[in-house]
Amino acid sequence: MRRLRELRLSVGQPSMRRLQQLGGKTRAANGDEVDALPRSTVSTVLRGSKLPRSEFVSAFVTACLQYGGHPPEQVAEATERWLAHWRVLYAAQGGEGPEGETAQAAPVTEAPKGVSVPHHLPLDVRYLAGRGAMLKAADELAQRHRSSVFLVSGPVGVGKSAFAIRWAHRMTDDFPDGRLYVDLRGAHGPLDTEHALGVLLGGLGVHEDDCPAEPRRRVELYRSLIAHRRMLVVLDNASDTDQVRPLLATGAHCRTVVTSRNRMSGLVAREGARRLTLDVLSPEAACAVLCAVIDGEYLVNARAELEELAELCGYLPLVLRLAAVKFADRPGQGFRHFVRTMRDDSQLLSLALDGDRGSSIRAELEFSYRRLGLEAKRYFQRIGHLDDADFTLESGAALAGIPLAEADRLTGVLESEHLVTEVGRRRFTMHRVLQAFARTKAKEYAAAGRTRALAVA
Numbered sequence: 001m002r003r004l005r006e007l008r009l010s011v012g013q014p015s016m017r018r019l020q021q022l023g024g025k026t027r028a029a030n031g032d033e034v035d036a037l038p039r040s041t042v043s044t045v046l047r048g049s050k051l052p053r054s055e056f057v058s059a060f061v062t063a064c065l066q067y068g069g070h071p072p073e074q075v076a077e078a079t080e081r082w083l084a085h086w087r088v089l090y091a092a093q094g095g096e097g098p099e100g101e102t103a104q105a106a107p108v109t110e111a112p113k114g115v116s117v118p119h120h121l122p123l124d125v126r127y128l129a130g131r132g133a134m135l136k137a138a139d140e141l142a143q144r145h146r147s148s149v150f151l152v153s154g155p156v157g158v159g160k161s162a163f164a165i166r167w168a169h170r171m172t173d174d175f176p177d178g179r180l181y182v183d184l185r186g187a188h189g190p191l192d193t194e195h196a197l198g199v200l201l202g203g204l205g206v207h208e209d210d211c212p213a214e215p216r217r218r219v220e221l222y223r224s225l226i227a228h229r230r231m232l233v234v235l236d237n238a239s240d241t242d243q244v245r246p247l248l249a250t251g252a253h254c255r256t257v258v259t260s261r262n263r264m265s266g267l268v269a270r271e272g273a274r275r276l277t278l279d280v281l282s283p284e285a286a287c288a289v290l291c292a293v294i295d296g297e298y299l300v301n302a303r304a305e306l307e308e309l310a311e312l313c314g315y316l317p318l319v320l321r322l323a324a325v326k327f328a329d330r331p332g333q334g335f336r337h338f339v340r341t342m343r344d345d346s347q348l349l350s351l352a353l354d355g356d357r358g359s360s361i362r363a364e365l366e367f368s369y370r371r372l373g374l375e376a377k378r379y380f381q382r383i384g385h386l387d388d389a390d391f392t393l394e395s396g397a398a399l400a401g402i403p404l405a406e407a408d409r410l411t412g413v414l415e416s417e418h419l420v421t422e423v424g425r426r427r428f429t430m431h432r433v434l435q436a437f438a439r440t441k442a443k444e445y446a447a448a449g450r451t452r453a454l455a456v457a
Contacts, residue, residue, distance in 0.1 A: 022063035037063060054210065057086050083217075118178040118203045121234065124169045125162045127292055129317070130285025131278075138167050138276055142255075147274045149248055151267055152259045154278035155418035156364045157318030157433070160259040161236050163278060168234050168257060175255070177229035180204070184244075185237040185367075193246050197222055200233070200247065219246045227251045235259070239371075241266035261368055263416050279421075280431060286310035286320055293324035298335045305339045312342045314431035319361050322351035345436035365437045368417050379410040380419060381445060383430065384438020390429045 023037030037059050061082045065075045128135075142150065152164045172179060182199045184191050191199075197218040201211050204225045212218050226233075230253040238244045238260040248271065249256045258264065258273070267273035281289065287310050291299065299306055313319040327338045341347050352360035372380065382400040383391060397407035411428060414420045420428045430438070 022066050023059040120181040120203050121168050121179050125166045128166050129288045130281045147272050149256045149271050149273040151264050151273045151275045157316035158278045159317040164257050164259045175230050175232040177231050179232045181234045183236045190239040223250050261418050280315035286315040289320040290324045302335050305336050309339045314433040348436050376410050376413045380438050381442035384435050393426050
């Protein structure tokens with residue numbers, strides 16, 4: 001490239017051999033140690049107008065400046081400036097090709113020529129009961145506000161992912177340059193920034209070997225690649241704002257949809273995110289979810305039991321579907337008998353689908369529970385024993401045996417994770433499934449205490 005040739009001349013035109021020495025060594029994809037600046041590659045790049053690899057630019061600029069006697073801090077600063085220019089070219093030209101391959105320029109308002117448009121959204125949700133009004137409200141909110149970040153929040157099992165995926169599919173025509181999706185929960189815990197960015201960059205056509213190792217540079221590359229494109233990014237199952245913030249699409253024509261059981265107030269305060277909070281379904285919609293799975297012949301003259309099952313499931317879509325499928329797998333037991341078994345907390349919390357990770361209500365609740373501090377866990381366990389699902393700060397403080405101010409603080413902690421919901425001034429509620437889980441955790445805590453006492457004795 002012309003500017004690379006000019007750089008070499010400006011520092012005294014070091015020989016190819018000297019450049020090779022100053023460039024040092026690097027590691028090839030197969031693990032072999034090789035020269036960072038092979039002489040044949042240097043010659044090819046400097047003779048043409050091709051877009052070289054980022055590793056070549058970094059090694060060449062550093063070697064030239066070292067040869068020119070620049071101090072280390074100036075070398076590092078100048079190299080970073082060169083890499084910033086390279087990222088802009090990468091974004092505009094659709095990526096770096098092998099040396100000798102002509103880069104195809106493309107208008108920055110369109111997807112780069114020769115680059116496939118990513119369509120990474122999961123399969124659209126076939127049946128989404130009771131969310132028509134909320135989808136319409138989301139569409140209107142997106143039209144009224146120019147915010148680039150939308151947050152879908154709500155309690156465990158309320159259907160945040162399903163809602164966001166359906167909404168994203170409704171918006172596909174507005175984002176012709178692609179739709180990216182990443183599940184931030186991961187198979188073994190929340191994805192860190194490095195791995196999440198690797199997924200997103202892979203969706204943009206960046207090979208794993210070409211992803212910068214440093215998270216900050218991955219963020220810069222990611223944002224440069226989508227800066228001038230009309231793209232939709234869905235960040236599903238986010239755990240907190242620190243995990244999400246580096247992954248936000250900052251381009252003027254991009255939009256990010258985040259789902260989380262955490263309220264993510266930081267995104268609302270600092271990034272101006274628009275929050276949509278999903279509530280549990282209405283009793284009618286909850287019954288419709290059950291009826292969509294269970295054959296009508298089993299529900300004849302069983303309307304009262306159907307409504308009871310919907311209530312036992314907390315009107316939560318995930319729990320409703322798990323219960324409906326569990327009955328549909330063994331309908332011979334009779335629907336009324338099945339509903340009676342669901343009155344048992346252990347039976348309700350054991351709802352799961354064999355071999356389907358993410359379809360266990362107990363596992364979903366445990367994920368939120370583990371994020372709480374010890375004091376919040378104990379408070380959660382105690383208020384689960386309230387006779388009524390609704391409670392006040394005064395009743396919560398009295399049951400837990402703590403000052404009112406402490407009950408207010410701990411209720412706020414639980415509310416931020418949607419483990420309780422405010423229903424009025426200083427009044428809160430905990431739905432049936434969460435009550436069952438809280439009582440179960442209290443029993444486990446008491447049993448562990450007895451075990452510890454016996455061990456000491």
